[in-house]
Amino acid sequence: MVKKKNGLQASLRRFVRTKGADYLRDVNVSSIGIGYKVADGKPTNEIAIQFTVRQKAAPEALGALGTTLLPETIEVDGVPVPTDVLQRDYRVDFHVVQETVSSVRKTRIDPVVPGVSVGHVRVSAGTVGCVVYDRVDGTPYVLSNWHVLHGPQGALGEDVVQPGVHDDNRTERNRLGRLVRSHLGAAGDCAIATIEDRGFEAEILDLGVAVDKLGEPELGDKVVKSGRTTGVTHGVVRRVDTLVKIDYGPGVGQRQIGCFEIGPDPARPAADGEISMGGDSGAAWVFKASNGKTGKTIAGLHFAGESGDGTDEHALACLPGSVFEKLGITVKPPKKPEVAALVGFDENFLGVPAGVPELGDATRADAVELNGSTVIDYKHFSLAQSKSRRFAFWVAWNIDGGGLKKINRSGIPFLLDPRIPAEFQVGDELYRDNRLDRGHLARRADLLWGPQADAERANKDSFFFTNITPQMDDFNQSARRGLWGRLEDAVLSDVDVDDLKVSAYGGPVFRSDDRVFRGVPLPREYWKVIAFVSAGVLKARAFVLTQNLNQLESLELDEFRVFQVALGEVEQRCGFTFPAPLKAADTLVLPESLAQRAPLETLTDIQW
Numbered sequence: 001m002v003k004k005k006n007g008l009q010a011s012l013r014r015f016v017r018t019k020g021a022d023y024l025r026d027v028n029v030s031s032i033g034i035g036y037k038v039a040d041g042k043p044t045n046e047i048a049i050q051f052t053v054r055q056k057a058a059p060e061a062l063g064a065l066g067t068t069l070l071p072e073t074i075e076v077d078g079v080p081v082p083t084d085v086l087q088r089d090y091r092v093d094f095h096v097v098q099e100t101v102s103s104v105r106k107t108r109i110d111p112v113v114p115g116v117s118v119g120h121v122r123v124s125a126g127t128v129g130c131v132v133y134d135r136v137d138g139t140p141y142v143l144s145n146w147h148v149l150h151g152p153q154g155a156l157g158e159d160v161v162q163p164g165v166h167d168d169n170r171t172e173r174n175r176l177g178r179l180v181r182s183h184l185g186a187a188g189d190c191a192i193a194t195i196e197d198r199g200f201e202a203e204i205l206d207l208g209v210a211v212d213k214l215g216e217p218e219l220g221d222k223v224v225k226s227g228r229t230t231g232v233t234h235g236v237v238r239r240v241d242t243l244v245k246i247d248y249g250p251g252v253g254q255r256q257i258g259c260f261e262i263g264p265d266p267a268r269p270a271a272d273g274e275i276s277m278g279g280d281s282g283a284a285w286v287f288k289a290s291n292g293k294t295g296k297t298i299a300g301l302h303f304a305g306e307s308g309d310g311t312d313e314h315a316l317a318c319l320p321g322s323v324f325e326k327l328g329i330t331v332k333p334p335k336k337p338e339v340a341a342l343v344g345f346d347e348n349f350l351g352v353p354a355g356v357p358e359l360g361d362a363t364r365a366d367a368v369e370l371n372g373s374t375v376i377d378y379k380h381f382s383l384a385q386s387k388s389r390r391f392a393f394w395v396a397w398n399i400d401g402g403g404l405k406k407i408n409r410s411g412i413p414f415l416l417d418p419r420i421p422a423e424f425q426v427g428d429e430l431y432r433d434n435r436l437d438r439g440h441l442a443r444r445a446d447l448l449w450g451p452q453a454d455a456e457r458a459n460k461d462s463f464f465f466t467n468i469t470p471q472m473d474d475f476n477q478s479a480r481r482g483l484w485g486r487l488e489d490a491v492l493s494d495v496d497v498d499d500l501k502v503s504a505y506g507g508p509v510f511r512s513d514d515r516v517f518r519g520v521p522l523p524r525e526y527w528k529v530i531a532f533v534s535a536g537v538l539k540a541r542a543f544v545l546t547q548n549l550n551q552l553e554s555l556e557l558d559e560f561r562v563f564q565v566a567l568g569e570v571e572q573r574c575g576f577t578f579p580a581p582l583k584a585a586d587t588l589v590l591p592e593s594l595a596q597r598a599p600l601e602t603l604t605d606i607q608w
Contacts, residue, residue, distance in 0.1 A: 009034070011077040012049065013241045017258075020243035024256055028053045028067035030089050033242025033261060036219065037084045043238065049074055049081050050239055052088035088312055090246050092147050092189070092281060092304045105205065105228050106167035108174050112198045114284060115205030115226035117163035118144055120179065121171050123151040125164025127228040129284040129301055130211050131202040132192060132329040136460045139418050140200060141192035141329065142176070144282030145303045146184040149191035152251045154179060156429075157422030160193040164228075166279075180422060181415075184248070186258045187326040188318030189303040194418070206232050207286065207294050211331050214320040215287050215297040217260045222288040223299045225315075227280030234268035235275050235285070235315060237261070237299070244316060246304060258322060260300060262315040276305045276315040285317050298331065328413035344377025345396040345503075350533045354503050354540075355579040356396045359384060363393055363575040368424050376420070376466065379458040380449070381442040383466055384576075386510070389521065390426045391469050393576060394507040397442040400449040401492045401500035407448050407459045414438055417464045425465045430520050439471030441506050446488055469508050470522050483562050483600055484528075484545050490603040491530050491541075498533040505529040509544070509573045527570045531582060540578075540585040541608060542567045543600075561599040564606060566590055 012034045020032045030052045037048035051070055059069050073080045106117045106125075114130045126148030132141050142149075142160075149160050161168075162176040177194030184190075202210035204226045217223070221237040239261035247254050262285065264275050276283075283302040287295045300317025324330065347355045359367055359374060367374040368385040375382050381397035416425045431438055440462055447458035461467075488504055491497060508523030515522050524546065531540045546561045567578050567586045577583075588607055591597055600606060 008047070008076075008079060008081075011079070012047070012081065015049070015074075015076045016241045016243055021256060023051065023070075024243060024245045026067050028055060028062075028065050029070075029245070030054050031242055031244035033239040033244075034219075035084065035239035035261070037082055038086065046082065048084040049076075050084045050086065052086050054087070054089045056085065056087040086312070088306065088314070090244055090304045090306065090316060092145075092246060092248065105231070106163050108163060108168065110198045111201045112142065112162055112176060112195060113201050113203060113205050114142075115207070115228070117167045117228045117279070118142060118148065118176065118193075118282065119161060119164030119166070120149050120151050120154045121159045121161055121165060122153045123148055123164065124166035125228060125279050126281040127226075127279065127283040127302075128162070129282045130204065130298065130331070131195075131200055132324070132327075132331060133333045134415070134418070135328045135330050135334060135413060136415060136463075137418070138333040140195050140333075141180060142195060142200075143190065143192050143284075143301070143323075143327075143329070145189045145301065146182045146191045147189060147248065147303070148282045149179050149193050150182040150184075152249060155423070156180065156182070156416070156427065162198070164279075178422065180418065181327050181427070183323075183326045184252070184255055184257075186243075186256060187322040188259070188301060189255075189257055190301055190318060190323040190327060192327055192329060204284065204286070209286065209294050209296050211284060211286060211298040212296045213298075213331060214324060215299050216319070216321065217287075217299050217317075221299065222265060222292075223262060223285040224288055224294055225276075225280070225283045225285045225302055227276060227283035227302065229277045229279035230270060230274055233270040233275040234265040234288075235262035236265050238263040238314070242316075244304070257303070257316075257318065259303070259316045259318050262300075262317060264313050273313055275313060276302060280305075280315075285315075328415055343379070344375070344382035345380075346398050349398040349503055350501055350531065350538065351498070352533060352538045353579070353581050354531050354538065354585075355582070356382060357384070357394045357505065357574075357576040357578050359393065360575045360577070367393065368420055370419055376417075378461040378464065378467070379454060380447045381458075381461070381467070383441075385420065385424060385466055387424045389508075389510050389523075390424055391510075391523065392441060392466055392507050393510075393574065394505055395441040395467060396503065396505045397446055399446045399488060399492075399502040399504060401497065401502060403449040404445070405448045405452070405455045407455055409444060409459065412460055412463050414463050414465060414468060417466050420466065426468075426470075426520055427465055430470060430518055434517075436470045436517075436522075438465075438468045441467050441469060441508075442504070443485070443488065446504065469526075470517075470520070483603060484526075484543075486603060487528060487530055487543060487606075490606060491532055491608060494603070494606075495532065495608045496534055498536065501532070503531040505531070505578075507574065510575075525573070527565075527573065529567060529570065529578070529582075531585065538581060538585040539587070539608070540567060540582050541588060541606070542570050542586065544570070544573075563597055563599055564588070564590065565597075
């Protein structure tokens with residue numbers, strides 16, 4: 001499982017990843033992968049590009065099937081590689097069938113363990129694969145498939161039950177937690193849910209091991225799984241670097257999933273020859289050592305098997321590296337650094353009172369509450385979150401210009417805040433396959449100060465979706481040559497700021513006519529307030545950025561305009577009020593009409 005790939009194998013992997021989708025456009029081709037060429041029904045030692053088709057036919061009959069003849073060889077990086085064509089089709093393993101093992105896997109279990117029944121409240125039943133942990137804060141989750149924990153009718157934040165409803169329909173009694181993250185695509189068929197109403201243990205039922213690392217399957221590796229329906233079954237990896245096409249039914253349709261294929265282990269045959277059946281979806285395939293003992297390295301996440309009329313027994317599993325990266329999880333809780341108690345926005349950071357905005361009646365009724373407060377704290381910043389718009393009303397953050405650090409952002413995922421119901425947050429579903437960027441409200445670079453552990457915590461906290469809003473790509477750069485994204489830097493550069501400390505506020509402007517995209521109204525205006533002390537006097541300056549989102553595909557860069565405004569104008573737009581000391585610190589005199597003001601062209605146009 002940790003064998004070094006030779007040059008040809010690496011080339012074949014790249015070929016499948018870059019060209020595989022082209023072959024799957026053929027209605028008859030169900031997958032493409034790398035395996036040993038089959039001759040007379042038995043695998044040989046010859047590596048081949050292996051296609052599976054829904055129906056094999058003579059060349060003269062292919063036209064009637066709407067398909068074409070696949071080549072006998074394909075040249076990959078100058079090397080001719082033979083092809084192999086097998087008749088095989090796939091379906092996801094969530095169609096419940098007759099049970100073949102004891103019912104312990106189908107009952108409510110406390111503490112919950114991998115290998116037992118689980119499902120979304122509107123999905124029949126699948127399997128808990130393993131216990132995993134949030135990469136950032138260590139929150140424990142159960143891992144299974146998208147079609148088990150989410151499904152075509154599900155949504156983030158909805159309940160997950162253990163056991164699944166097919167095994168016991170008492171959903172209130174069996175609630176396990178809520179769906180937090182999911183993915184269905186090239187990276188896999190995967191999802192995670194919280195463990196809220198139960199204890200948990202990480203050892204997989206009847207395998208006696210808890211996975212503690214991720215592996216990468218190779219041809220010939222032996223693996224074992226513990227599934228809800230078939231229990232413990234053994235297999236052999238027989239195809240790798242595979243891209244499969246599966247129909248997930250109405251509302252979802254065909255999806256291409258990256259995976260590998262497992263066949264039966266002839267040395268450890270399964271009951272009735274079935275290594276997987278309906279209800280096993282989500283089970284973890286684990287590597288076996290050369291002595292036959294079960295290891296602690298996860299090989300893959302089971303999600304599909306042969307179709308109902310298929311006679312060639314096999315299983316499909318997602319690659320763990322892709323799944324864990326996509327979901328932002330680990331197999332072990334991350335080490336928690338020594339971090340001071342969480343303190344959000346400091347109202348006395350500037351040495352004089354400068355508090356946070358106070359929501360009006362309407363906005364307060366729409367605000368998310370955490371521990372009885374509408375102010376939600378993170379390291380070095382705080383915010384108030386709208387339930388209906390699912391973005392922040394405002395974010396307030398402190399900047400210590402004299403103590404800023406440079407910390408790498410790579411490897412930090414954008415995540416929903418687990419403290420807040422998922423239905424009040426907008427996640428990655430908005431940002432896929434378009435020009436919308438996940439834009440920070442409180443700038444990541446502004447928050448990286450203080451002790452190293454605090455700065456690293458602030459770095460991670462800045463990636464919660466509560467601090468993110470949809471912004472066109474090149475948003476900061478296009479706003480008058482980057483002016484919008486450099487306002488905080490400008491005050492530190494151009495003004496004699498006491499102690500190099502600044503407090504900043506920002507957020508979107510919610511309008512009733514904001515354009516709706518993928519079910520989410522997109523703010524087209526943003527505001528920002530910069531507060532600082534100079535020569536002992538508190539000052540505050542406000543700005544508004546208008547963002548035109550009428551054409552997502554072809555946005556002209558000059559459509560962004562930055563204006564200097566009064567704090568009162570921000571209040572009118574947003575439905576909250578700034579603290580009295582902050583409003584009094586806004587001494588700038590401006591024309592009453594926004595139309596009378598020219599947009600800022602450069603940072604030197606700002607009246608500090």
